[in-house]
Amino acid sequence: MKFAARRLAHAALLLLAVSFAAFAFAQLAPGDYYSDLRVDSRISPETLEGLRQQAGLHRPFLARYGAWLGSAARGDFGYSLAYSGPVAPLLKERIRNTLLLTGVATAVAWFLAVPIGIWSATRRGVVEAALKVVLAVLLIVPDLLLAILLLVFAVETGWFPAGGMNSPDFASMSAAGRLRDTAWRLVLPVSVLVAGMLPVLVRHVRASMAETLDAPFVLAARAHGISPSRRLFRHVLPVAANPLIGLAGLSLGTLLSASLLVEVVMGWPGLGPLLVDAILSRDIAVVLAAVVLSAGFLIAGNAAADLALYRVDPRIRAR
Amino acid sequence: MQSWRIRLALLLLATAHFAALGAGFLAPYDYDDQHRDYPYAPPMRLHLQGVRPVVYGLESQGGEYRENSDQKYPLRFLTGRRLFGVDEPGVYFVLGTDGYGRDVLSRLLYGGRISLLTGLLAATLSLAIGWILGTIAGFFGGLADQILMRISEFFMALPWLYLLLAVRAFLPLHMDPVGAFVLLIAIIGGVGWVRPARLIRGVVLSGKERSFVLAARGFGGGAVYLIRRHILPLTIGVTLTQATILIPQYILAEVGLSFLGLGVGEPAPSWGNMLAEARQYHALVLHPWLLAPGAAAIPVLFAYLLLADTTLEMSQNPRQLR
Numbered sequence: 178m179k180f181a182a183r184r185l186a187h188a189a190l191l192l193l194a195v196s197f198a199a200f201a202f203a204q205l206a207p208g209d210y211y212s213d214l215r216v217d218s219r220i221s222p223e224t225l226e227g228l229r230q231q232a233g234l235h236r237p238f239l240a241r242y243g244a245w246l247g248s249a250a251r252g253d254f255g256y257s258l259a260y261s262g263p264v265a266p267l268l269k270e271r272i273r274n275t276l277l278l279t280g281v282a283t284a285v286a287w288f289l290a291v292p293i294g295i296w297s298a299t300r301r302g303v304v305e306a307a308l309k310v311v312l313a314v315l316l317i318v319p320d321l322l323l324a325i326l327l328l329v330f331a332v333e334t335g336w337f338p339a340g341g342m343n344s345p346d347f348a349s350m351s352a353a354g355r356l357r358d359t360a361w362r363l364v365l366p367v368s369v370l371v372a373g374m375l376p377v378l379v380r381h382v383r384a385s386m387a388e389t390l391d392a393p394f395v396l397a398a399r400a401h402g403i404s405p406s407r408r409l410f411r412h413v414l415p416v417a418a419n420p421l422i423g424l425a426g427l428s429l430g431t432l433l434s435a436s437l438l439v440e441v442v443m444g445w446p447g448l449g450p451l452l453v454d455a456i457l458s459r460d461i462a463v464v465l466a467a468v469v470l471s472a473g474f475l476i477a478g479n480a481a482a483d484l485a486l487y488r489v490d491p492r493i494r495a496r
Numbered sequence: 497m498q499s500w501r502i503r504l505a506l507l508l509l510a511t512a513h514f515a516a517l518g519a520g521f522l523a524p525y526d527y528d529d530q531h532r533d534y535p536y537a538p539p540m541r542l543h544l545q546g547v548r549p550v551v552y553g554l555e556s557q558g559g560e561y562r563e564n565s566d567q568k569y570p571l572r573f574l575t576g577r578r579l580f581g582v583d584e585p586g587v588y589f590v591l592g593t594d595g596y597g598r599d600v601l602s603r604l605l606y607g608g609r610i611s612l613l614t615g616l617l618a619a620t621l622s623l624a625i626g627w628i629l630g631t632i633a634g635f636f637g638g639l640a641d642q643i644l645m646r647i648s649e650f651f652m653a654l655p656w657l658y659l660l661l662a663v664r665a666f667l668p669l670h671m672d673p674v675g676a677f678v679l680l681i682a683i684i685g686g687v688g689w690v691r692p693a694r695l696i697r698g699v700v701l702s703g704k705e706r707s708f709v710l711a712a713r714g715f716g717g718g719a720v721y722l723i724r725r726h727i728l729p730l731t732i733g734v735t736l737t738q739a740t741i742l743i744p745q746y747i748l749a750e751v752g753l754s755f756l757g758l759g760v761g762e763p764a765p766s767w768g769n770m771l772a773e774a775r776q777y778h779a780l781v782l783h784p785w786l787l788a789p790g791a792a793a794i795p796v797l798f799a800y801l802l803l804a805d806t807t808l809e810m811s812q813n814p815r816q817l818r
Contacts, residue, residue: 195653202666317797319748321755322790325774332781434655438752442775452658453756456665468662472654 188480195472255462264466275447279432282370294382316376324442389417426482430475508799516608523602528763531597539592592785607765615747621685626692634700651690673764692738703730740804
């Protein structure tokens with residue numbers, strides 16, 4: 178329990194530090210949301226200054242950081258100047274969409290990677306070699322290119338809808354129809370994400386399995402006449418799973434951020450396109466919220482992995 | 497087993513880098529030469545007339561392109577400062593043109609300069625920072641080590657692409673291509689040093705307890721001498737492995753940022769901002785040659801993957817080095 182409390186406090190402190198640094202860094206940025214309006218001759222410099230005053234951009238740094246923290250604590254995450262409203266409602270739906278996409282993709286990737294990794298660590302042969310080639314190909318084709326290629330494929334064949342999350346007549350569909358529509362539109366972006374995650378995951382699973390299979394205790398189990406399946410499930414897998422917990426934490430931690438490029442290419446209305454638009458329009462509040470939230474996810478994922486490892490691995494507990 | 501992999505990888509990389517470096521000579525056009533009469537022209541075929549390669553005239557009819565075999569333009573080599581080209585008014589677009597009628601092959605070669613160089617220079621920057629900080633932290637320990645580890649945790653708390661975007665977000669948006677190029681290298685290299693620094697710190701930490709280092713210290717070797725003579729050679733392996741991992745990652749980072757419009761901007765080409773034109777996927781079905789920069793990245797990434805795997809295997813089995 179002491180370990181858990183310390184680890185969580187560490188995570189919270191780290192998140193606070195990240196938010197402070199991001200906020201401080203944002204102040205160094207040249208220009209703000211109103212800078213682009215300056216070129217518009219209909220708006221006088223005095224008006225701009227007034228707008229800045231109104232937005233509170235003239236207040237001292239620490240006061241604004243405090244205000245931002247308070248707003249984040251209330252669940253608003255600041256005030257978006259481009260959208261004229263609190264940031265949180267903007268983010269909420271986007272985050273839900275992103276998590277839907279990455280959640281499905283991560284689940285599929287792990288669901289495929291674990292059996293493939295286990296299988297390929299124990300076999301040698303043509304199929305295993307072919308699998309290696311396929312995974313290497315997936316590894317070297319950039320996600321960006323794959324996403325574009327799949328879109329072209331979708332447009333050419335017409336088998337899959339290209340881009341977006343919902344059909345135009347989504348609102349008039351029944352609940353089952355909506356589910357089917359979204360599921361159908363998930364196929365392509367999820368495929369790209371799985372293709373990106375799978376080679377890395379399989380590599381780790383295979384390496385961990387291969388290392389464990391070489392361990393003396395496996396040979397001892399074999400010498401004791403323990404059946405192969407029991408050896409695998411009872412003896413090898415729990416040990417091999419240990420290093421994978423950290424990787425799983427990383428998978429969880431990048432749920433919010435892994436799909437940025439894919440979302441932009443495929444027109445998925447997730448956090449990625451919102452962040453890119455916010456950067457291009459200097460909407461600092463949205464950028465800050467997206468950055469801090471993604472950091473929060475990663476920090477939480479890593480902390481969760483550490484806690485899980487602490488529960489599972491007695492060697493860490495003993496320390 | 498390993499030598500052919502290294503040779504293949506080095507061959508691919510040498511080809512790619514020479515092609516990019518020699519863009520001024522190899523490319524038939526400048527990267528910003530616009531042929532307004534030929535937007536989205538498809539890749540053109542080379543025909544043989546006897547033994548002379550010729551290019552037929554290109555005619556556009558309502559967006560459709562047709563070769564006119566009545567007009568023949570012989571392909572000339574070593575004309576001016578170019579490797580090859582055809583006389584005006586003939587045109588030769590090996591990989592077609594983009595929406596402004598700019599030759600895709602030429603832009604691909606010039607763009608390779610920016611994309612490949614960003615990867616190389618940013619990785620050099622990361623490794624330099626990582627090596628210096630990692631060595632100091634590992635060798636001297638104490639407060640320096642504490643500070644480095646805290647800072648690195650901080651950098652690792654943000655997902656990679658978000659970290660890049662966060663830094664990019666707070667810097668000027670519109671800048672000239674050279675400035676953007678330098679800025680990209682600084683951002684990518686400057687935020688990516690954490691992993692190499694931590695790995696090198698680990699190697700140095702275990703290396704400084706090795707008996708020959710202790711012996712040299714016992715003979716009165718100073719810190720600088722010990723690091724240069726004994727610690728540096730120990731870190732070469734991990735540094736090289738990190739280079740083979742970081743360079744492709746950074747090339748992809750440049751491609752991603754430029755694709756999003758946050759990297760090198762028009763008219764200067766980079767593989768990323770060329771691909772950005774392929775975002776109009778409905779048009780892309782008709783103009784698949786716009787994907788060429790993505791295809792060009794594949795052999796480069798493949799070569800680095802081969803190198804990374806091979807160096808990794810060698811560092812696990814040092815005997816194979818011989």
